[in-house]
Amino acid sequence: MFSGNLDLIINDARNALTINSHDVAHGVEHHQHVANNVDFIIDNEGIKNGINYEALKVAAWWHDYDRHSGDYSVMTKSLKEHGATPEFIDEVIKIIDGHSDLKKVKKLTKEQHILILADKIEYVDLDRYKSSLKGMGGIELKVMQLYWKSRIKKVKKMMDGTEYKCARDLFYEKLGNLHEYVKLEKPEDLHWFKGLI
Numbered sequence: 625m626f627s628g629n630l631d632l633i634i635n636d637a638r639n640a641l642t643i644n645s646h647d648v649a650h651g652v653e654h655h656q657h658v659a660n661n662v663d664f665i666i667d668n669e670g671i672k673n674g675i676n677y678e679a680l681k682v683a684a685w686w687h688d689y690d691r692h693s694g695d696y697s698v699m700t701k702s703l704k705e706h707g708a709t710p711e712f713i714d715e716v717i718k719i720i721d722g723h724s725d726l727k728k729v730k731k732l733t734k735e736q737h738i739l740i741l742a743d744k745i746e747y748v749d750l751d752r753y754k755s756s757l758k759g760m761g762g763i764e765l766k767v768m769q770l771y772w773k774s775r776i777k778k779v780k781k782m783m784d785g786t787e788y789k790c791a792r793d794l795f796y797e798k799l800g801n802l803h804e805y806v807k808l809e810k811p812e813d814l815h816w817f818k819g820l821i
Contacts, residue, residue: 626678628707634659636702637685650688653755654746659684661742661794668790671734676715680735682708683719684742696720741791744779747772748799773816780820 638652645651662684666672686699696717703713715735722736732740746752760768776799783795803821806813 626676626708626712628678628703628709628712630678630681632706633682633702633708634685636706637682637689637699640686640689640698640702644689650691654752655685655688657746657749657752658687658739658742661745661791662738664794665738665742665788665791669788675734675738679712679715679719680738682716683735683739686716687720687739687743737786738788738791741783741786741788741795744782745791745795745798747776747779748795748802750798750802750805753802753805769813769816773820776820 637655641652641655659681662680666675666677666680682699682703686696689699690696696713699716700713703716708716719733719735719739722732722740757765757768779795780799783792786792799820803814803817806816
């Protein structure tokens with residue numbers, strides 16, 4: 625049972641991400657969207673009682689802070705200050721560590737699976753697309769397009785195979801919104817969507 629202060633931990637994450645986010649695509653807004661997606665999946669699937677909700681929510685807010693560094697010291701300090709036990713902190717780290725590997729989805733815990741879905745849905749978020757590619761052009765844009773398309777194909781395959789229908793539906797809704805925007809505003813980029821739509 626979690627006895628810490630979840631609101632204060634989330635507030636610390638917001639402050640930390642404001643000061644030191646990895647890049648424009650992994651700032652406060654991204655983490656807010658991922659946390660919202662976690663709640664959307666849990667609420668629609670009716671599984672809140674079957675998971676460690678508090679650990680998952682904390683992981684959603686801290687998952688890309690100091691991205692891929694393996695350094696959880698800022699997060700750990702916040703959790704300790706706000707009443708988290710060492711076991712709870714270990715659970716949060718375990719959830720974060722499992723959220724990136726698309727190949728291991730079938731071996732993940734429920735919490736890791738929900739976080740990876742909630743995070744990867746954001747690959748096709750329209751606002752994230754706009755802010756990530758703002759000011760890009762030339763070879764940089766082409767490289768980003770190729771990377772984006774290769775990642776989305778893997779995410780699409782994962783979404784098609786998940787047991788959580790609401791996550792799949794949200795992914796396809798966001799993908800459709802993104803496709804419509806590109807069709808209207810940047811039809812020259814529609815080739816990105818071949819094999820996806």
